[in-house]
Amino acid sequence: MGRGARAAVAGVAGAVLAFGLAEFVHGIYDGVPSVFTALAQGVIELTPGGFATRAIEALGTADIPVLIASMIVGALVVAALLANLRLRSGALAMLAVVGLAAVALAAVFTQPAVVAVPTVLTIAGALAAGSLVAEGILRRAGLVGEAGAPGAPEPPPAEQPASPSGQMAGVRRRDAHSGRGVRFDRRAFLALSGGAAAAGLALVGAGRFLAGSSASESTSERPLRLSDSPGERTAGRETTAARDEVANRTLPPVPEDAKLAAVEDVTPLVTPAADFYLIDTALTSPRVDRESWSLKVGGAGVANPLNLSYSDLLSMPTREVDCTLACVSNEVGGGLVSNARWTGVMLSDVLNEAGVTRETLGAANEQLVGRSVDGWTAGFRTDLAFDGREAILAFGMNGNELPVRHGYPVRLVVPGLYGYVSATKWLQEIELTDWDFDAYWIQRTWTKEGPIKTQSRIDTVSPDEELSAGVIPVGGVAWAPHRGVSRVEVSTDGGESWNEAELAAQLSEDTWRQFVYNWEASPGEYTLQVCATDGEGVTQTATERGPHGGGGTDGATGYHTINVVVA
Incomplete structure (x- = not known):
């Protein structure tokens, strides 16, 4: 194995260990985002809209796996190149690592709920540990150091006594004439590099497992309390006339005549949350603490800007709504469409409380934009909130709290519109603005209205x-x-x-x-x-x-x- 190949292996081992450490910290403390996910999310955000759309059309549901695979290959290539740069200039290699740290920090600080100091310490520590491991492997392999300096020829291997089986005895040797100290032979070099990489992969796995466990525990699966009386729900909040006109409504059980139970293999009328289709630009679902979460309602024509807590929202009159959602990228006969029973607050009620009615709408507040905690946006005509459709701010799905991957704690559900213009998950803000604002997918060449086709x-x-x-x-x-x-x-x-x-x-x-x-x-x-x-x-x-x-x-x-x- 040549010098360049051995350096590449050492660099890759160090990079895997660095990623593993960062992912492990992310797993035990969600205030530190996943570095790899943040970098991949950054690639998604920076990809030109037309190219992103063509990639989705060409790759379909394989788009995210292809992105992740490309990111992994790219990261390993960069690590290999940095290790080879170290053979020529330690200063340049160190400068490149500092640049990587800056890129990683820029990526993670675009993620929601970042805790600054632990995040900076994690990235700095992980890169330092990975660099030290790669450096140690390079030195023990004799690739850097006094005899491994640029331009120094590598001496021929020293002879070692043969073992009785004819194999070389020992896994390392000492070059008395080189000043290089103890050097690994090929087997020991690969063992050390492989061990570092294996440790990194184990840390990645542990971090992912812990992060997944934490996400699954972030909400309970207990049934929503839909039987509370209006008086209990509105306790502590001023009751407006508009709110009094809309009573809490719980739907009766799904009637048997709405289901063709005798026909096998027909899709169930109500889709279980675990089977409900998922299409997100977020590679991982944001984990939102509902105790600190709030919803801002503002923008043009909003006479009474709101900042609603989760308990504020639940204190308002609630609705159960049966609604089918569909993704605009669903092919004819495809499965990106599902139906659920949603529980939430009427969007029109929230807008009314903010001082917005159909009569106050104009060109300046023609569009309602939902903004997620991760910055994703979707927009539709504001008057659709007042045209009789049961558009809601949903906090429940099929009788349970909204699952994390479906938008916990609150999402928008707007009947009749494709998700890309309406279904904002992990909702953080509602802003009224003019029609000139282009939301996320509109910037990526999809059209603006988005009514679901028959x-x-x-x-x-x-x-x-x-x-x-x-x-x-x-x-x-x-x-x-x-x-x-x-x-x-x-x-x-x-x-x-x-x-x-x-x-x-x-x-x-x-x-x-x-x-x-x-x-x-x-x-x-x-x-x-x-x-x-x-x-x-x-x-x-x-x-x-x-x-x-x-x-x-x-x-x-x-x-x-x-x-x-x-x-």
């Missing part, structure tokens, strides 16, 4: 599945949030003819609706399609287009199509 999906039959002749249930879900679903049709001949499907009762116009068509199938090859009509009588388009298409709108269109063989 869509339908077949769940009970898989692509290219071989089926048995007879009655075959073709079932699934259809959705058009805020408009409802009035009709679903199924075709078995590629759209040449259509058959009306049986519909379960509509749980809410904001939720998806289950359907089934019992198909009398004969042997042959078939093309199944499904088409839904919304509550306003508008049928979904057959035009096939991906999520990020042209024409001034976004979201995939077309019929979900499945080819099957009946034997």
